[in-house]
Amino acid sequence: MRTALLSTHGLVARYGDFQALYGVDFEIGAGEVVALIGANGAGKSTLLKSIMGLLRVAPDMVQLDGRPVGGSQPYRMVAAGVAIVPEGRRLFSGMSVADNLRVAMDHAATPHGEAWTVDRVYALFPILKEKQAVPVQSLSGGQQQMVAIGRALLNQPRLLLCDEISLGLAPKVVREIYQSIPSIAENGTAVVVVRTGRGLGPLGLQPALLHARRSRHPYRPVGGYFP
Numbered sequence: 079m080r081t082a083l084l085s086t087h088g089l090v091a092r093y094g095d096f097q098a099l100y101g102v103d104f105e106i107g108a109g110e111v112v113a114l115i116g117a118n119g120a121g122k123s124t125l126l127k128s129i130m131g132l133l134r135v136a137p138d139m140v141q142l143d144g145r146p147v148g149g150s151q152p153y154r155m156v157a158a159g160v161a162i163v164p165e166g167r168r169l170f171s172g173m174s175v176a177d178n179l180r181v182a183m184d185h186a187a188t189p190h191g192e193a194w195t196v197d198r199v200y201a202l203f204p205i206l207k208e209k210q211a212v213p214v215q216s217l218s219g220g221q222q223q224m225v226a227i228g229r230a231l232l233n234q235p236r237l238l239l240c241d242e243i244s245l246g247l248a249p250k251v252v253r254e255i256y257q258s259i260p261s262i263a264e265n266g267t268a269v270v271v272v273r274t275g276r277g278l279g280p281l282g283l284q285p286a287l288l289h290a291r292r293s294r295h296p297y298r299p300v301g302g303y304f305p
């Protein structure tokens with residue numbers, strides 16, 4: 079039997095008294111790209127935060143290589159090979175593009191294939207090389223998103239979690255960013271792309287591979303990936 083790279087098992091997440099997830103089963107294998115799609119408030123970000131250790135969940139609810147890691151500190155998840163591009167990017171304002179990227183290298187996982195370097199990120203997003211000395215806050219939204227993705231890649235992830243990376247960007251920029259995903263997945267990195275709505279058209283790939291079901295389990299994604 080194949081062991082998923084990462085899986086969740088009946089994952090339940092709460093913010094204080096408010097329960098946001100009611101038993102999510104999800105899995106992704108090495109090199110797979112999964113689109114996680116759902117309405118606003120469905121719990122997509124909550125699922126990513128639970129995987130990343132930003133919300134506390136029981137150990138067995140999140141498994142990496144079949145081993146329980148739920149509730150681990152985020153820095154341990156990074157060291158284990160999971161990185162997140164958070165909603166809203168959360169770049170270090172006042173710091174240059176290059177410094178925002180370098181920061182990630184201090185807490186990286188052991189590379190699992192060809193290591194990500196700052197130069198390799200510049201090869202993926204050439205505009206960032208031109209802007210390397212520029213403070214991130216003066217970049218366009220799309221360029222900032224590229225920095226956020228590059229920063230996560232420099233954590234050397236085996237699993238990259240991308241939260242709403244196309245939000246508010248022009249279609250041309252969205253296309254450019256999505257076109258980078260196959261080369262990220264190429265050497266075995268798994269990628270979760272979270273977005274509201276079904277429009278994965280720019281990827282030229284099948285949309286809606288995960289479905290929200292409103293029932294006893296308000297949000298229960300069911301399998302699927304595109305190659």
Ligand SMILES: Nc1ncnc2c1ncn2[C@@H]1O[C@H](COP(=O)(O)OP(=O)(O)O)[C@@H](O)[C@H]1O
Nearest residue numbers: 093096098116117118119120121122123124125
């Ligand atoms: N920090 C928080 N405190 C309390 N409730 C929250 C918090 N963040 C999200 N929620 C609630 O959890 C549910 C899921 O939110 P979220 O995961 O952000 O959804 P999505 O990313 O799919 O839009 C929503 O009902 C939202 O209001």
Ligand SMILES: [Mg+2]
Nearest residue numbers: 122123165242
């Ligand atoms: Mg969200």
